[in-house]
Amino acid sequence: xxxxxxxxxxxxxxxxxxxxxxxxxxxxxxxxxxxxxxxxxxxxxxxxxxxxxxxxxxxxxxxxxxxxxxxxxxxxxxxxxxxxxxxxxxxxxxxxxxxxxxxxxxxxxxxxxxxxxxxxxxxxxxxxxxxxxxxxxxxxxxxxxxxxxxxxxxxxxxxxxxxxxxxxxxxxxxxxxxxxxxxxxxxxxxxxxxxxxxxxxxxxxxxxxxxxxxxxxxxxxxxxxxxxxxxxxxxxxxxxxxxxxxxxxxxxxxxxxxxxxxxxxxxxxxxxxxxxxxxxxxxxxxxxxxxxxxxxxxxxxxxx
Numbered sequence: 206x207x208x209x210x211x212x213x214x215x216x217x218x219x220x221x222x223x224x225x226x227x228x229x230x231x232x233x234x235x236x237x238x239x240x241x242x243x244x245x246x247x248x249x250x251x252x253x254x255x256x257x258x259x260x261x262x263x264x265x266x267x268x269x270x271x272x273x274x275x276x277x278x279x280x281x282x283x284x285x286x287x288x289x290x291x292x293x294x295x296x297x298x299x300x301x302x303x304x305x306x307x308x309x310x311x312x313x314x315x316x317x318x319x320x321x322x323x324x325x326x327x328x329x330x331x332x333x334x335x336x337x338x339x340x341x342x343x344x345x346x347x348x349x350x351x352x353x354x355x356x357x358x359x360x361x362x363x364x365x366x367x368x369x370x371x372x373x374x375x376x377x378x379x380x381x382x383x384x385x386x387x388x389x390x391x392x393x394x395x396x397x398x399x400x401x402x403x404x405x406x407x408x409x410x411x412x413x414x415x416x417x418x419x420x421x422x423x424x425x426x427x428x429x430x431x432x433x434x435x436x437x438x439x440x441x442x443x444x445x446x447x448x449x450x451x452x453x454x455x456x457x458x459x460x461x462x463x464x465x466x467x468x469x470x471x472x473x474x475x476x477x478x479x480x481x482x483x484x485x486x487x488x489x490x491x492x493x494x495x496x497x498x499x500x501x502x503x504x505x506x507x508x509x
Contacts (some may be wrong), residue, residue, distance in 0.1 A: 209465050210314065214307055215278035216288030233270060233387065236263040237315055245492035248394070248413065271456040272304040316493045317389045318462045322469055324387040325379060327500050328434040329474065330481035335436055336474060336506070339379065342372050343475045366471050367464070376467050378436035386434060389493050392416035419494065477504040 211219035219230065227333045227436070243260045246252045278290040293303045329336045346369050394415045401408050408414065423431045428438065473479065480503045487497040 210311065214289045214310065215274045215460055216281065216286055216291075217274075217278065219274075229270065233267065233311070234315065236266050236313055240261050240267070240312060241316060241492040243373070244463065248492070264308070267308050268304060271307045271311065272300065275300055275304050275307065314462060318465060320493055321380070321383060321387075321389060321462075322466055323496065323500060325383040325466070325470060326473065326479060326502060327481060327486065327496075328383055328386065329379070329470075330479040330502050332434050333478075333480070335379070335434065336479060339375055339470075340474050342375055343471055345476060346372060347471075356454070371468070372471070375436065376470060377463075378438075380463070380466065381440065381472070382434055382436045382438060385438075386432075387488060387494065388419040388422055389450070390419070391490055391494070392418040419488075473504075476507060478507055479504055 211217050240260060240263045243252070243256045243263075246256060254497045275290050278288045278295060281288075288305055290307075293306070294300075298306075329339070343366060346366050346404060394413055397410050397412050397414060400410045403414070421427060425431050480501070482503065483501065486500060488494045489497050
């Protein structure tokens with residue numbers, strides 16, 4: 206995800222797997238994760254005295270690297286394709302404004318997208334029949350006769366699947382069911398602008414309120430066999446239970462995140478049989494909900 210963002214924002218791949226890039230990527234991701242932890246503690250009023258200084262250091266580091274990338278993108282006059290940075294410059298945004306916006310995009314995309322992909326692969330690994338349905342839909346579109354998959358270079362040359370309605374529909378079902386079982390956060394948060402009465406409780410203005418999506422998605426009251434991963438589940442009017450990209454002020458990068466996840470899942474599922482042979486994994490509440498322990502998947506190259 207970190208490398209892919211570079212193509213969108215800066216029109217350059219961030220080379221997170223090169224010797225230099227991997228070190229910088231690791232430091233960036235570490236700063237993002239530390240910032241997320243501090244923000245989580247701040248939201249729930251359990252901050253530590255040293256949190257503000259740590260947050261400032263992490264954000265300054267993220268800002269300095271991002272600003273350098275913005276300047277490099279804007280100085281590339283030979284590129285035939287415009288970066289998001291150059292588009293925003295044409296809208297009279299300053300380098301400082303673009304950098305601040307891009308730090309926010311890094312903060313709100315790298316971790317939640319990676320976690321969503323991790324949970325999706327976990328559920329697919331535990332549901333081989335679902336995995337096979339998705340694989341067959343992909344194989345209808347993509348010929349892999351000359352494709353030799355490996356973990357170092359996973360790239361399918363034919364990307365018709367990005368526009369194939371059958372693949373996209375089933376992918377959306379997989380992601381929706383993943384969100385239902387493993388919502389990226391506890392829920393959506395808003396600060397009340399005015400005092401409200403909610404379910405008989407008087408809530409004063411300026412109070413932080415949160416939906417409980419991670420709880421509701423697993424309730425038998427709303428979903429039959431709620432702990433079973435079933436992409437064919439009919440959500441009907443229960444879509445409000447999900448809202449993974451927000452409501453009202455929705456996530457501006459949702460379309461990009463979905464495309465990245467589609468590309469990743471198609472490459473993985475079409476190339477490997479993925480399995481998980483250990484006990485169930487729970488989650489830990491953070492700014493973005495984390496698996497309770499490392500998810501170890503077994504990947505076996507598929508046969509054409």
